[in-house]
Amino acid sequence: MLEITDLSKTFFAGTANERRALDAVSLSLAAGEFATVIGSNGAGKSTLLNLVAGRLRPDSGRVVIDGADVTRLADYQRASYIGRVFQNPMAGSAPEMTIEENLAIADGRGRRRGLRIGVTRAKRERFRAELASLELGLEDRLRTKVGMLSGGQRQALSLLMATFSEPKILLLDEHTAALDPQRAELVLRLTAEAVERHHLTTLMVTHNMEQALRLGTRLIMMHEGRIVVDVAGERKRTATVADLLAAFERVKGAGLDDRALLG
């Protein structure tokens, strides 16, 4: 479903500040595969997501989604392929618009006939049913402005909006980091349910190793623009936080050529 081949991105190339954010990364995710992505600050995690979303253009390499080469498409041109939730709960929805208006926009995303935010009775019923699944009581507040919601409620709504039009790829960029532990747990549960229900191919960046181990079917560790650990199946299920920390220490100590051994 997602084929990334030899993807590279350097910022400020040719200057003293040159920074190789992504270094010939290749990654293949099958339909429905849910990869959690960890790595230290500056490892290239957000850059990877930005390249998949089309927010950034790569210097070289390819991004193929569901067989379509989207490498040269701008972010709005691949919007129908991608749902994304950011760290900031304020980023995913429009505060001055109501819950149902926000959902109507999400519902129309990627469709051809422009922005249609008209809400029919049938749509309203669907919105109500989807909101009820969040178990936050938002189904009774369709006409409430989104700016009135708490961070956790807003992030749950952002997640619903990101998955509403059943995207091919779901990108989650530390989407629970700004929430208190209880709300973070709720949004994580909703995430797992949405991925399962819509069979979404997912990349979830997190700094929380326990989360990275508990969620998803695959775990990727990045370091200095490369994927240095990539585990799935039984190996992922039985891995511990201590294993990840040990792997990270090995990566930091290893020369570039040795890193391939860790996968």
Ligand SMILES: Nc1ncnc2c1ncn2[C@@H]1O[C@H](COP(=O)(O)OP(=O)(O)OP(=O)(O)O)[C@@H](O)[C@H]1O
């Ligand atoms: N728009 C940009 N302009 C210049 N440099 C950038 C830009 N985005 C990222 N970088 C640099 O690229 C490198 C990778 O950054 P990136 O944000 O992808 O890392 P990350 O793994 O997401 O880190 P964090 O965990 O801190 O969010 C860093 O050195 C960063 O400073």
